[in-house]
Amino acid sequence: MSKKVHVQTIINGEDVEFLCEPRQSLLECLRDVIGMTGTKEGCNDGNCGACTVILEGRTVTSCLVLGVEVDGKELTTIEGIADGEKLHPIQTAFLENAALQCGICTPGFIIATKSLLDHNPDPSEYEIRWWLANNLCRCTGYDKIVRAVQESAKKIKAQAGG
Amino acid sequence: MTNIKEPKKYEVIGTRPLRPDGTDKVTGRAIYGGDFEMTGLIHGKILRSPHPHARIKSINYDKALELEGVIAVVTADDLPVNPDGNISIGYSRGNILAKDKVLYVGHAIAGVAAIDPHIAEEALDLIEVDYELLSAVMNVEEAMDSSSEIIHENSFMKEFGEMTVTNNNIDEHFQHKMGNIDKGFENADLIVEGKYSTVMVHQGYIEPQAATALWRTDGSLTVWNSTQGSFPDRDELSNILDIPISKIKVVPLEIGGGFGGKIPIYQEPVAALLSKKAGNPVKIIMSRKEVFESTGPTPGGYTWVKIGVKNDGKITAMQSELAFEAGAYPGSPVGMGSLCVFAAYKCDNQLVDGYDVIVNKPKTAAYRAPGSPNAAFGTEQVIDEISQKLGIDPIDFRMMNAISEGDRRVDGPKFPVNGLKQVLESMKNSPQYQKKLKGSNKGRGIAVGYWFNVGLQSSCSITVNTDGTVNLIEGSTDIGGSRASIAMQAAETLQIPYDSVNPSIVDTNTVGYTAVTGGSRTTFSTGYAAHLAAEDVRDQMIKRASEMWGVPNDSVVYSKGQFSSDADPELSMSFKELASQLENTGGSIAGKGSINPKKVGGSFAGSICDLEIDPDTGKSTILDFTAIQDAGKAIHPSYVEGQMQGGSAQGIGWALNEEYFYDQNGIMNNSSLLDYRMPTSLDLPDINTIIVEVPDPTHPYGVRGVGEANIVPPIPAIANAMKRASGKRFYNLPMNPPAVISKLNQDL
Ligand code: FES
Ligand code: FES
Numbered sequence: 075m076s077k078k079v080h081v082q083t084i085i086n087g088e089d090v091e092f093l094c095e096p097r098q099s100l101l102e103c104l105r106d107v108i109g110m111t112g113t114k115e116g117c118n119d120g121n122c123g124a125c126t127v128i129l130e131g132r133t134v135t136s137c138l139v140l141g142v143e144v145d146g147k148e149l150t151t152i153e154g155i156a157d158g159e160k161l162h163p164i165q166t167a168f169l170e171n172a173a174l175q176c177g178i179c180t181p182g183f184i185i186a187t188k189s190l191l192d193h194n195p196d197p198s199e200y201e202i203r204w205w206l207a208n209n210l211c212r213c214t215g216y217d218k219i220v221r222a223v224q225e226s227a228k229k230i231k232a233q234a235g236g
Numbered sequence: 237m238t239n240i241k242e243p244k245k246y247e248v249i250g251t252r253p254l255r256p257d258g259t260d261k262v263t264g265r266a267i268y269g270g271d272f273e274m275t276g277l278i279h280g281k282i283l284r285s286p287h288p289h290a291r292i293k294s295i296n297y298d299k300a301l302e303l304e305g306v307i308a309v310v311t312a313d314d315l316p317v318n319p320d321g322n323i324s325i326g327y328s329r330g331n332i333l334a335k336d337k338v339l340y341v342g343h344a345i346a347g348v349a350a351i352d353p354h355i356a357e358e359a360l361d362l363i364e365v366d367y368e369l370l371s372a373v374m375n376v377e378e379a380m381d382s383s384s385e386i387i388h389e390n391s392f393m394k395e396f397g398e399m400t401v402t403n404n405n406i407d408e409h410f411q412h413k414m415g416n417i418d419k420g421f422e423n424a425d426l427i428v429e430g431k432y433s434t435v436m437v438h439q440g441y442i443e444p445q446a447a448t449a450l451w452r453t454d455g456s457l458t459v460w461n462s463t464q465g466s467f468p469d470r471d472e473l474s475n476i477l478d479i480p481i482s483k484i485k486v487v488p489l490e491i492g493g494g495f496g497g498k499i500p501i502y503q504e505p506v507a508a509l510l511s512k513k514a515g516n517p518v519k520i521i522m523s524r525k526e527v528f529e530s531t532g533p534t535p536g537g538y539t540w541v542k543i544g545v546k547n548d549g550k551i552t553a554m555q556s557e558l559a560f561e562a563g564a565y566p567g568s569p570v571g572m573g574s575l576c577v578f579a580a581y582k583c584d585n586q587l588v589d590g591y592d593v594i595v596n597k598p599k600t601a602a603y604r605a606p607g608s609p610n611a612a613f614g615t616e617q618v619i620d621e622i623s624q625k626l627g628i629d630p631i632d633f634r635m636m637n638a639i640s641e642g643d644r645r646v647d648g649p650k651f652p653v654n655g656l657k658q659v660l661e662s663m664k665n666s667p668q669y670q671k672k673l674k675g676s677n678k679g680r681g682i683a684v685g686y687w688f689n690v691g692l693q694s695s696c697s698i699t700v701n702t703d704g705t706v707n708l709i710e711g712s713t714d715i716g717g718s719r720a721s722i723a724m725q726a727a728e729t730l731q732i733p734y735d736s737v738n739p740s741i742v743d744t745n746t747v748g749y750t751a752v753t754g755g756s757r758t759t760f761s762t763g764y765a766a767h768l769a770a771e772d773v774r775d776q777m778i779k780r781a782s783e784m785w786g787v788p789n790d791s792v793v794y795s796k797g798q799f800s801s802d803a804d805p806e807l808s809m810s811f812k813e814l815a816s817q818l819e820n821t822g823g824s825i826a827g828k829g830s831i832n833p834k835k836v837g838g839s840f841a842g843s844i845c846d847l848e849i850d851p852d853t854g855k856s857t858i859l860d861f862t863a864i865q866d867a868g869k870a871i872h873p874s875y876v877e878g879q880m881q882g883g884s885a886q887g888i889g890w891a892l893n894e895e896y897f898y899d900q901n902g903i904m905n906n907s908s909l910l911d912y913r914m915p916t917s918l919d920l921p922d923i924n925t926i927i928v929e930v931p932d933p934t935h936p937y938g939v940r941g942v943g944e945a946n947i948v949p950p951i952p953a954i955a956n957a958m959k960r961a962s963g964k965r966f967y968n969l970p971m972n973p974p975a976v977i978s979k980l981n982q983d984l
Contacts, residue, residue: 097354111271112264114492116442117524121909124442152264165262169254172874175716175882177261178268178443178492207918210909212440212493213716214878215885216917 081145085110086154094141100134101125103141104151112152112181116210123209126182127151133189133208152181155188163229164188164222173222175213182209187223191230199224248728249937252874255720256739261490268490269446269462270521277448278307280510280520281356282503283346283363284530285338288372288596288902289385292336292345292365299362300348305355308513309363310347310506316478323391325475327565331599332476332505338367339387339564340596341903342529347506349518372596372902376537376559379405379593387564387594407566408592412574412646420553420585424544427553428621432614434969435536436561436896439603440886440914443492444527449507450517456483457508462491464498464713465752470744476505487743488713491753495886496602497532499752528907532601533896535561535568537593539577539614545622551583551637558611559591563599568592572688573607575647576948577615579686580656580840582639586646596902602754604883605687605944609890609951613969616683616952620959630682630956631664655866655930655940656840659684662926663842668862677849678859681956684842685948689932689941690755691836694765695748698726698773700825704812706730706773708739711750712762716882716943717875718753724871725763725937729770731797732811748830756941759871760932761833767936768829776825777814781807784814784821837932839940841865843884843949845957851980854973856892856958862924863950868932868940880946881923887950889915895970 078093081103094103101118104110104127113136116122120138127136128150155162164187167173174180183206190197190205197205202223203216211219260266297309312333318326329335334343346363350356371385378384384405393400394408421427447461457479463469466486474481491498503520510518522531537560544553556577560568574590623633638656645651663669663682673680697709708726712718723737730737750762774794782789787803799814801807818824846860863880870876893913897906906912931938955966964979 095354105271109273110264111267111273114268114443115270115521116444116492117909119524119908119910122442122524156263161259161262165259168262169258172252172255172717172878174258174261175875175878176441176443176491176493177257177266178441180261181264184262203917207916210442210914210916212442212495212886212914213882215881215883215915215923216920217881217923218874218878220917220922 079142081141083144084148086150096140096142098141099137100139100141100144101136104136110151110153114178114181116178123182123186124179126185126209128185128189133186152185155184163233164226167222167225167229171218171222171225173214173218179209179211183211183219187226191227195231196227246728248724248734249869249871250873252872253720253734255717256723257714257719266490268443268492270443272448272460272489272519274517276516278349278351278514278516278518279353279356280347280349280507280518281353281360282344282506282520283360284526285334285341285343285345287338287367287369288341289370289387290338290367291370292334292338293368294366295346296364297346300359303355303359303362305351306348306359307351307516308349308510310509310513311345314509315476328472328476331565340598342526342598343564344506344530347510349510349514373405374595374597374898374902376561376593376595379595380559380591387596405594406591407562407594410590412588414644414646415585417553417555417585417587421544423552425547426622426625427542427544428618428625429542430614430618430967431538431540432617432967433536433538434610434613436533436597437890437894438528438533438912439495439497441493441495441497444522444524445498445502445531446521447504447507448517448519449504449511451508451512455479458485458487459504459508460487460489461504462498463488464491464494464754466711466713466744467749468499468752469501469504472501473504473508477508485743485745488741491713491715494715495604496606496754499754500532500601502531524909525907528912529904530598532599534603534606535563535600535610537561537610539611541614541618543618543622547626549626549628549633549636551581553585554578554581554583555587556614557589559593560607560610561595561597561600562592563595563597565599566592566594568600569602569607573611575645576608576686577611578646580634580639580684581637582643588646604886604947605685608685608687608948609887612683612685612948612952613955616949617955617965620681620956621965631660634684635660652835652837653930653933654837654840655928656684658928658930659840659842659864659866662864662928663844666844666862666864666926668844668846668860668924673846677851677961678846679957679959679961680844680846681953681960682842682844683949683952683956684840685945686838686840687756687945687948688838689760689836690757691833692751692755692757692761693832694750694761695830696762696765696769697747697826697828698769700773700815700818702816702819704815705736705738708737708766709742709747710739710762710766711742711747712758713741713753715753716878717872718758718762721759721871721875722763722766726766726770729767730774730811731794756839756943758941760836760935760939760941761831763871763939764833764935765829765831768831769827772827772829773825776827780818780821780825781809781814784817833934836934837940839866839942839945841945841949843953845950845953847954847957847961849958849961849976854976854980856971856976858888858921861921862926863946864926864928865942865946866928866930866940867942868935869929869938870927871937871939873927876927876942877925879942880925883944883946884923884950885915885920887947888920888954891951891954891969891971893970893972
């Protein structure tokens with residue numbers, strides 16, 4: 075059986091160490107090794123976005139990153155978006171706008187939205203649709219997701235202003 | 237036309253509260269099928285056929301068992317034998333693990349359990365299967381040709397309800413007849429006909445099937461899975477594994493989409509058999525490729541439609557022949573398609589023939605209004621063609637021929653109260669339809685579609701907490717906000733705030749039988765059961781108040797959340813106050829509600845689509861889209877809109893892009909989400925919604941299930957828009973850029 079590799083990383087601001095096989099993806103490490111199942115698997119080949127996380131400030135599909143690659147790097151997952159029990163404005167906006175039906179795509183969309191708004195706090199509808207085109211949702215037809223992202227941008231701006 | 241009655245005033249119903257499971261789903265805490273963990277858990281993988289049709293000569297898994305980390309291997313030999321030869325159980329078992337023949341690429345052959353999924357996957361390569369290849373039958377035309385290779389050698393065609401001695405690939409041929417079809421066509425001034433073909437498409441839920449099974453030494457089986465129906469799963473497991481339902485518990489976890497595709501079970505019995513051999517709980521999560529190749533898509537096939545009409549626009553005859561792919565085992569939705577094909581139209585002379593056809597493809601499963609989109613792709617285009625030829629507005633033409641309450645459907649039953657005319661009226665008055673569409677290569681298409689509400693059993697119980705809140709126990713898995721829509725109905729009946737109702741979705745040991753979350757039934761039937769449970773609680777609370785006050789039971793009334801008595805105007809107590817006194821006045825109160833509603837109405841939906849075709853690339857861009865649907869009474873309007881938008885998006889994908897792309901060898905060439913391209917946010921327009929409310933009188937709040945009808949009209953509406961944009965009629969799906977280009981070049 076293959077030897078395991080020691081990986082040291084920062085997840086949602088906390089130091090995390092784990093052992094993984096070189097063949098294990100980051101998604102697998104998060105879910106099966108560390109037990110953080112908030113990041114979802116929809117395809118395991120980079121085409122659905124359910125596994126999206128932020129790695130060193132960029133969104134990546136964690137099924138296409140190897141666990142060993144995150145050694146010494148920093149990542150943000152869905153578990154790190156809320157501030158304790160206090161939801162992030164993006165999470166609130168998704169709930170208020172009924173932007174989830176089954177919810178399996180939601181962690182990926184929230185991460186992608188966070189990354190979008192970090193880069194572009196005032197996106198147009200086209201920019202939102204363009205940015206989120208990496209993430210598939212089969213339930214909503216995206217309409218309410220787009221509204222939720224627009225609402226998130228407003229909420230974040232209001233928070234910053236107030 | 238029926239007038240819409242003044243809508244009743246409700247406190248909770250019609251508002252848009254947050255869903256109870258929302259916080260867990262936006263924080264990643266919710267536990268879906270694949271997230272389940274337990275001590276001793278091992279992982280299973282399934283070996284699948286690379287051939288569309290072959291005899292299995294031998295299977296040897298000795299080498300797989302020798303691989304370090306492999307714990308157990310199972311094949312069809314581990315399934316119970318079928319001594320009484322029950323053909324439907326035989327088919328169910330056959331689809332779980334192939335016995336003598338493989339019938340499609342992706343057909344399961346063996347299961348392996350190992351300490352980790354990678355080892356299980358490696359072990360699959362060590363299983364040796366010796367095949368004798370047979371020729372594959374890949375579409376209905378081929379399969380209906382009597383010279384095609386027979387897929388089920390020992391089964392016979394059923395015709396007009398009776399078994400024949402014909403052994404072919406048609407499982408069933410049925411017919412519905414009304415009036416005199418020949419006379420109807422004789423009386424017509426204009427007859428239009430066409431054959432409209434569709435290909436397989438997938439439900440495309442984002443969460444692959446995931447299940448864990450634990451078979452204990454006492455013979456009991458527990459399954460934790462992502463499912464649309466835990467009770468139907470229990471029934472299926474009992475049949476397939478031949479163990480009593482009393483020994484099986486199914487625990488439904490959160491479900492990441494289904495659309496009908498998570499009604500059947502696939503890997504659950506394999507995980508159970510592996511667990512029986514291994515002694516450990518076994519988890520199996522499908523890959524996306526397995527989801528495409530091995531779980532139920534919706535069929536391709538054809539719908540041939542012929543309609544006769546008078547010059548004044550009255551339809552005189554409607555005839556159709558539908559042949560749908562069942563996949564490798566019988567059971568395509570052609571039966572439902574045949575009931576939907578002319579559902580929207582009043583006509584005394586109708587003839588409909590349906591064929592359920594076996595092909596070497598995965599067994600089809602329900603997909604949102606199964607069969608109705610395939611049928612409407614034909615009917616709604618012929619109707620459009622006629623309205624164009626007669627120079628009548630397509631909405632007006634449909635209105636002139638729309639069915640009303642009491643009109644008969646082709647198979648006999650009379651239509652109950654329905655909202656078709658109101659839907660058409662709303663389409664006509666919609667902002668989109670009122671706006672003119674100008675410019676070349678642009679076109680506007682409309683269409684309508686129908687789907688049933690299936691009713692079926694639901695059970696709920698409600699317990700009262702001393703703080704005045706209640707716990708609502710239900711068995712319907714929540715795919716799109718049904719915890720909220722069911723809790724809202726309980727709150728309305730109990731006259732308490734929505735957030736005083738705490739819903740829980742429980743396992744098959746903990747609530748009464750509840751059928752699938754599907755068939756546009758959950759908000760209707762489980763909502764109804766919750767309403768009955770709430771009434772039961774209310775009545776018990778009234779009795780308790782009367783006992784506490786020493787007044788007659790029938791003097792106590794409950795109104796606006798207050799108990800009071802006609803016997804003494806001084807006596808008054810809120811729900812919360814009474815709840816706090818239950819302990820010392822006889823103990824807690826639990827109410828129950830069970831229902832199996834019959835004669836439930838259905839829902840009509842309409843779509844308006846404006847699009848533009850790029851004549852150079854063949855790409856169609858949707859410029860504006862409106863979805864209209866009769867919701868009876870929209871309990872939570874946001875989730876009703878969500879269903880309408882989601883169904884429209886799936887319809888748009890089906891119309892313009894999606895298909896199972898097979899090569900000549902019967903191999904699917906696009907079994908990934910890259911190549912089977914579902915619409916992204918960038919492909920879709922804003923989807924406007926108009927909710928029509930014509931209450932279903934068989935439901936206490938007038939609900940009509942809205943989950944399905946909305947996928948039906950987008951497909952023909954797009955085809956009709958493309959006709960008006962290009963002058964060309966599209967007879968095949970998908971209407972993707974290559975198809976458009978070849979069509980545009982046809983007459984050049
Ligand atoms: S699971 Fe990683 S993109 Fe689909
Ligand atoms: S909400 Fe189900 S996939 Fe997006």
